[in-house]
Amino acid sequence: MIPTILSIAGTDPSGGAGIQADLKAFSALGGYGTTVITALVAQTTTGVSEVHDVPPEFVRSQLDTLLTDVRVDAVKIGMLSSTEIIEVVAAAIDTYRLPNVVVDPVMVAKSGDRLLAADAVEALRTVLLPRADLITPNLPEAADLLGEEEATDLDRMRDQAERLLALGPRRVLLKGGHLSGPTSTDLLLSADGDVETLTADRVNTTNTHGTGCTLSSAIATLRPQRPTWSQAVRDAKDYLTEALRHADKLDIGKGKGPVHHFHAWWGN
Numbered sequence: 029m030i031p032t033i034l035s036i037a038g039t040d041p042s043g044g045a046g047i048q049a050d051l052k053a054f055s056a057l058g059g060y061g062t063t064v065i066t067a068l069v070a071q072t073t074t075g076v077s078e079v080h081d082v083p084p085e086f087v088r089s090q091l092d093t094l095l096t097d098v099r100v101d102a103v104k105i106g107m108l109s110s111t112e113i114i115e116v117v118a119a120a121i122d123t124y125r126l127p128n129v130v131v132d133p134v135m136v137a138k139s140g141d142r143l144l145a146a147d148a149v150e151a152l153r154t155v156l157l158p159r160a161d162l163i164t165p166n167l168p169e170a171a172d173l174l175g176e177e178e179a180t181d182l183d184r185m186r187d188q189a190e191r192l193l194a195l196g197p198r199r200v201l202l203k204g205g206h207l208s209g210p211t212s213t214d215l216l217l218s219a220d221g222d223v224e225t226l227t228a229d230r231v232n233t234t235n236t237h238g239t240g241c242t243l244s245s246a247i248a249t250l251r252p253q254r255p256t257w258s259q260a261v262r263d264a265k266d267y268l269t270e271a272l273r274h275a276d277k278l279d280i281g282k283g284k285g286p287v288h289h290f291h292a293w294w295g296n
């Protein structure tokens with residue numbers, strides 16, 4: 029059976045991040061995509077010009093309408109924008125007992141623009157993270173969630189990943205894409221005590237818009253199709269690395285372009 033995946037996130041008209049990237053990853057990896065939109069974002073490869081939050085009651089209405097009809101097998105949660113929207117999404121996780129919840133704690137876009145209100149970080153930490161099966165922070169997000177300086181090496185990443193786990197999610201994938209060096213290394217820690225290091229060769233491209241959205245969506249899509257979280261995360265990272273390798277085939281916009289969801293069957 030083809031898994032149905034739900035993305036709860038904001039939009040990107042340039043198609044590189046947010047809901048648009050999520051749907052591409054769901055389809056490329058054999059899932060059926062559904063969406064609940066939290067914010068309309070006027071953005072492109074050069075940055076964000078405006079954010080229009082969806083009223084929290086309407087986020088609730090989308091969730092209720094969808095989930096009273098459609099069964100979902102996994103959920104990817106991205107941009108949530110405000111405390112009120114976080115609370116609505118957390119309530120839906122409980123009400124509908126949503127499985128395989130992957131939270132990408134989106135706070136600031138690569139361009140530096142805020143995608144989560146500063147006063148909503150507390151709700152993200154205390155209300156949403158304990159309900160997640162996996163969280164996928166990058167280094168600035170991890171630092172913000174912990175109220176600490178950003179990690180600058182793998183040892184500090186390991187310490188921060190432990191402290192993030194103590195906030196209540198079942199697993200933490202701490203992404204090291206923001207460090208430099210010939211490889212890009214992430215750490216996967218689980219509440220059971222498992223620790224894994226995932227390393228990929230660093231791809232030399234400036235087209236990195238939406239890497240976090242793509243990775244978390246790929247994990248959510250693969251989880252129902254793989255025996256373990258570890259296998260789903262490893263295969264998702266391989267998919268993302270391939271999407272980065274093909275990113276220079278795209279010539280989209282003047283800023284940081286998107287990764288390319290290379291389609292093996294079609295061959296381009």
Ligand SMILES: Nc1ncnc2c1ncn2[C@@H]1O[C@H](COP(=O)(O)OP(=O)(O)OP(=O)(O)O)[C@@H](O)[C@H]1O
Pocket residue numbers: 045137138165166167203204205206212213214228229230231232233236237238239240241242243265268269272
């Ligand atoms: N140049 C690169 N080559 C290979 N892998 C990369 C590269 N840049 C990032 N990655 C990988 O991409 C994933 C996302 O990493 P990153 O830490 O950049 O997340 P992010 O900042 O949340 O992404 P974004 O905010 O752009 O959506 C991680 O698995 C990371 O290791």
Ligand SMILES: Cc1ncc(COP(=O)(O)O)c(N)n1
Pocket residue numbers: 037038039040045046047069071106107134136137138139143236237238239240241
């Ligand atoms: C709606 C939305 N969600 C997430 C991101 C983060 O992606 P990036 O850091 O690559 O800009 C984004 N730009 N827009």
